Amino acid sequence: MSHMAEESGSPGQRRDSIKTTVGNMAGQRRRQQAVSVGKERRDAVVRAKRLCRVDFNDEDGNMVDTDVAMDDDKASLEDQIVHIVEELKSAASFTGKGSFQKKMEVLRRLRRLLSQTSMPPVETAVQAGVVPILVQCLSFGSANEQLLEAAWCLTNIATGDVDQTRALLPALPLLISHLGEKSSIPVAEQCAWALGNVAGEGEEFRDILLAQGALPPLARLLLSNKGSTSRTAAWALSNLIKGPKPKAAAELIKMSGIPEAIVRHMQKGDEELATEVAWVVVYLTALSEMHSGLLIEAGLLPPLVGRLASSDKLSLLTPVLRSIGNLVAGDNGKTDAVLAAGNDIPGSVVGAMIKCLESQHRTLKKEAAWALSNIAAGTLVHKQLIFSSGAVSSLLHLLVTATFDIRKEVAYVLGNLCVATVEETGESMTILEHLTVLVNKRCLPGFINLIKSPDIEAAKLGLQFLELVMRSLPNDQGPKLVEKEDGIAAMELFQFHENEEIRNMANGLVDKYFGESYGIEEEY
Secondary structure, eight states: OOOTTOOOSSHHHHTTGGGGGGTOOHHHHHHHHHHHHHHHIIIIISOSSOOOOOOOBOTTSOBOOOOOOOOOOHHHHHHHHHHHHHHHHHHHHOOSTTHHHHHHHHHHHHHHHTTSSSSOOHHHHHHTTHHHHHHHHTOTTOOHHHHHHHHHHHHHHTTSOHHHHHTTGGGHHHHHHTTSTTSOHHHHHHHHHHHHHHHTTOHHHHHHHHHTTOHHHHHHHHTOSSHHHHHHHHHHHHHHSOSSSOHHHHHHHHSTTHHHHHHHHHHHSOHHHHHHHHHHHHHHHHHOHHHHHHHHHTTOHHHHHHHHHHOOOHHHHHHHHHHHHHHHTSOHHHHHHHHHHGGGSTTHHHHHHHHHHTSSOHHHHHHHHHHHHHHHTSOHHHHHHHHTTTHHHHHHHHHHHSOHHHHHHHHHHHHHTTEEEOTTTOOEEEOHHHHHHHHHTTOHHHHHHHHTSSOHHHHHHHHHHHHHHHHHSGGGHHHHHHHHTTHHHHHHTTTTOSOHHHHHHHHHHHHHHSSTTTTHHHHO
């Protein structure tokens, strides 16, 4: 049977000492987190697609009025869409006097209809044949006003489902071309927004955009010192490079000026810009150790940990914590660098993570626990730093009171605090002081509850911790404590389990520590 503290020699696995026995290396888990966060981001933090509802200024700097008296009834709105699309077709084919003004008036009305509700009638517009007309409006030589209106309409159509997004494929080459240096800033920003929505639909659309050359012009926009431009570019890029294929992220990080721009925006940008850039950092650090090294060399760590300590915004703290968690899932040198960067902030990096553990936001608790689990899987110094920081009381509280996913992450932290690797031999050892304190603080019920869960990974984690307790505590205290907390019954739940590995693990522990000889010496 594998012990909880078994480790292999690779740095990626060493970072996840308690996790190697369940076949979940730190590098694999980091990549899985990066891929899965797309849906999590859409549901919990910010939509992976964004509707453009904020109006723009006209050439004189006056805010354009978008208030239109319309019936909110869905059927009425769909009828209006069909009617306006027909008007737009007619206006696009008209070449007489006043044709441009007529076309612009119809485009504005269409854009307003597609912007006035959180669920615009995209399907109706697509079925009415609006996309080819909008593509025509994006043709080279068109006025900026027309380009902006057409790109805005396409942006909101791209918030639809996969089939509606696929209808926009003919528009992609022109949207990409209008990201160029010769385009006006508003037009380039709106086209970037539209492309970000397309990329947010999934891997198929990201591959199409990358093949058509969307990455370099979006990267160029990220270099801009104009907040709205770099913010929109960062959001679109985060959708474009999110994986699971690492090629786009690898190309982005190697582009001239990109690491420095990321650091500059994290340091000097407002919280909205820092948030979007932090998501770019999440995917870069998740998909390659090399990317992490380049960002650290560019000076990312001070502004990154500074944001962790100073911000109270969930939308910013989530990607910042995820980025730091990715970095400390690398080698021990990167963890040392992260911790050193925190020396200049009040309470250190670990202290800032404790603040997140104690927040009211479930997302922050989970992200902080995940990051701490990676630090706790490091060197003995890293483990002692967490153990002496005051984090233990918060972790023990969450192990009992938090939702299941957070309790599992917390269990990884606590488990990793109790095992270490002997550098000379590579063998694992128990940190008895840490283990004794945790057991005395009644952590066993929390781990036994994990054993009773239907989640196989969590059950293995609980069994591994019980094995460590029963093997390591002196004077055979371990089995007695496990029995007292009803641990035997928990292990016997797996006596006939369909999963052979966990069945053998549980049955082996019961036979070894509670076999025929258990308690005989004490009775004698």
